[in-house]
Amino acid sequence: MQLYSYIKGEIENGSIKKGERLPSKKSLSAHLKISTVTVETAYSQLMAEGYISSKPGSGYYAEGFEEEETVENILKNESFCSENEPILYDFRTNRIDTSDFPFSAWAKLSREVLSERSEGLLNACHPQGIMQLRTAIADYLRDFRGMNVSPEQIVIGAGTEYLTGLIIQLLGRDNAYGVENPGYGKVYEIFSANTSRVFPVPMDEKGASAEYIAGFGINVIHVTPSHHFPLGIVMPVSRRQELLKWAYSKDDRYIIEDDYDSEFRYIGRPIPALQSMDKNNRVIYINTFTKTIAPSMRISYMVLPMSLLSKFRSKLGFYSCTVPVFEQLTLARFMEKGHFERHINRMKKIYRSRRDILVKKISEGRLGEIVSISGCDAGMHMLLTVSNGMKQNELVSSAAKNGAKVYSLSEYYSFPVADIPENTVVAGFSGLIGRDLIKGAEALEKAWL
Amino acid sequence: MQLYSYIKGEIENGSIKKGERLPSKKSLSAHLKISTVTVETAYSQLMAEGYISSKPGSGYYAEGFEEEETVENILKNESFCSENEPILYDFRTNRIDTSDFPFSAWAKLSREVLSERSEGLLNACHPQGIMQLRTAIADYLRDFRGMNVSPEQIVIGAGTEYLTGLIIQLLGRDNAYGVENPGYGKVYEIFSANTSRVFPVPMDEKGASAEYIAGFGINVIHVTPSHHFPLGIVMPVSRRQELLKWAYSKDDRYIIEDDYDSEFRYIGRPIPALQSMDKNNRVIYINTFTKTIAPSMRISYMVLPMSLLSKFRSKLGFYSCTVPVFEQLTLARFMEKGHFERHINRMKKIYRSRRDILVKKISEGRLGEIVSISGCDAGMHMLLTVSNGMKQNELVSSAAKNGAKVYSLSEYYSFPVADIPENTVVAGFSGLIGRDLIKGAEALEKAWL
Secondary structure, eight states: OHHHHHHHHHHHTTSSOTTOBOOOHHHHHHHHTOOHHHHHHHHHHHHHTTSEEEETTTEEEEOOOOOOOOHHHHHTSTTSOOOOSOOSEEOOSSOOOGGGSOHHHHHHHHHHHHHHTOGGGTSOOOTTOOHHHHHHHHHHHHHHHOOOOOGGGEEEESOHHHHHHHHHHHHOTTSOEEEEESOOHHHHHHHHHHOSOEEEEEEETTEEOHHHHHHTTOOEEEEOOSSOTTTOOOOOHHHHHHHHHHHHTSTTOEEEEEOTTTTOBOSSOOOOOHHHHOSSSOEEEEEESTTTTOTTSOOEEEEOOHHHHHHHHHHHTTSOOSSOHHHHHHHHHHHHTTHHHHHHHHHHHHHHHHHHHHHHHHHHSGGGGTEEEESOSBSSEEEEEEOSSOOHHHHHHHHHHTTEEOEEGGGGOSSOOTTOOTTEEEEEOTTSOHHHHHHHHHHHHHHHO | OHHHHHHHHHHHTTSSOTTOBOOOHHHHHHHHTOOHHHHHHHHHHHHHTTSEEEETTTEEEEOOOOOOOOHHHHHTSTTSOOOOSOOSEEOOSSOOOGGGSOHHHHHHHHHHHHHHTOGGGTSOOOTTOOHHHHHHHHHHHHHHHOOOOOGGGEEEESOHHHHHHHHHHHHOTTSOEEEEESOOHHHHHHHHHHOSOEEEEEEETTEEOHHHHHHTTOOEEEEOOSSOTTTOOOOOHHHHHHHHHHHHTSTTOEEEEEOTTTTOBOSSOOOOOHHHHOSSSOEEEEEESTTTTOTTSOOEEEEOOHHHHHHHHHHHTTSOOSSOHHHHHHHHHHHHTTHHHHHHHHHHHHHHHHHHHHHHHHHHSGGGGTEEEESOSBSSEEEEEEOSSOOHHHHHHHHHHTTEEOEEGGGGOSSOOTTOOTTEEEEEOTTSOHHHHHHHHHHHHHHHO
């Protein structure tokens, strides 16, 4: 792993140039006095990740590493709004339908908070957030997620991205962090921006590969057990136990459980959070209100294991809470008065009916014979595997020509791997109303049949 | 510097234990094939910072490095509220008087924003913040700070602490970051939490020592030129030019200008921001609304030089803006309608009169003969140098016994240095009304006379 990191780093910083020949496995193992198997393992990983390539009979060569330095590239980012394509039906995966948000209840509570004009509204709050909100979250987690946590363990922050950065500061930048590959692209980017030791972990049918994690020297793993993004895998209890066992076997191992869309589960009973199965203080639980309330509301929270609490307070307790007290007070009341629960239940019904409409239209309609659907027992998107001879890019471009936008599965791989399904695309259903889902599916029919 | 960092690291991580004897200068220089002067420089710095000590005729020994791991320690942090001392007059330095905040104007604008219920209120905004607020800030900086910046250059974030973390991610953790010593304690903590290469820079009468910065291999320096905290130095133009010249002479050098209380200047004309003197894209300007509006409102902003803008967007553009759109919209209107300007002017008058009351009471009263006042041409605090034979700790404790709380200057040194004035304390005046300032000063009279 040292060798792998070293060569990767040298390629990234340009010390090893594109096209440069690497030493042969034999000469490197002799030079470093390590086994050829070790060198081979490092080279294989670098190949799998696209850092180097091999030419048969000739050796290993560095691939180019291009930083995306242009404003144009970043403007393509989903966070930016402007798009001029004639897309009528965008099956985006991160679309929250805010039209169903109980805005008037929220506004009423906001006005109440403003009119009370309490001292606390202007003064700095506890670094972990106001106690009232942390208590409301602890109650919610107990009632709806079966988690037994104290408000003391909860840290409120301005978004999961911010909190993930805090976790890295807490555990230390020198850990070897594993992230799911494929996965939510930002997770990989956040880790990359904060540590140089982030490693893609391949997925098997149960989720992040425990074998790989253990074998590759990772000591902190970021996972989405409730509903993997984008594969849709719900991690079975057996894999959860494997991961916990892995974490327990060394003192510096932790699991970051990102429970980002656990609220929206359609089939079967919810599986307990990893956090609630953890008896040894090794799971950091993280969740957000961005998906359940509104993307403009930057409120997330994490639940620290008791053992990390004093470390957090001594090492990072100087940080002010990043969420305005006004928002915290409003959200706390929104939860206390049951609005949050009602809203979640309502959105779950809405998203479920959208999911059902799309599933029915595709599986019972003309696409039924060539499309198989997966990954939508929970969450806001599904995978469509299409057997019409087209590959991902064709599937996406032919859909676009017909006014529908679906997404290549390969987009979600931070690192390319050999076994990406060639004919699978990702389609979100949360942001489209029923009529548009049907019309969108009809556009896919035109494109793919 | 390498040697210094290495030994410091070994002591911090416990590889070199407390009491362990270090190699002699001579043997180390022979072993590493470097000059004894180099070793001496490193050892001197480590001594100055308390990592090692010398025993005459015997050599150098590592000092203990204790991590403050207890909850008790962190509860002492200013951010936490509970204090049970019988302190009637707390001359805290970071106290904002929120009772004069035009809350009804703010609440009215908040209600307006809520009632319009615009789409934008629930959807994610541009990663740098909403354009309306960035434009309002650019206008403000032009009109009141003489800065010519484009809204494109502005990044809104949930507090200076968060933005400082972003700057470190942007410039890279491997830079050698210099922070003023003494200085605002959190600055040192933020850098320490995000990079292992943070170095204390001593102050001279003009501010951060340019000679030291250049000589010690630092390449990014964090400064507070408008009004140094806590020494109160306003950096003269000559030093500003020296710093800019230093920055221009190498490609990887940057200045972070923290303009945190530039709004409150009482004597003389404002000195232009370093940012506005910078012709070569080397100054990152950062400021906050925490001190001008309310501590509960986590809104700060930074102005990136044009040259860093595309790097920011490509490297960190994936981060969502951390400030709720609701707060951004309200603040933008608050600024557009002139409320912010009026509020600043009003608070400046209020703080100036509090400053004048305290200065007058001390200098014209019984304390006049033993107390000299400095550092209060701007900002919210002053230095009191007391010639009654007491040292800092006595000054603080005798004041406390009489119901007044002042602060040891040495508290603000992240690293101890030899020349900390022994009889100087820090007194903030922004959080006390006139009557309490007078009673507080009377308590100091009882304590110190």
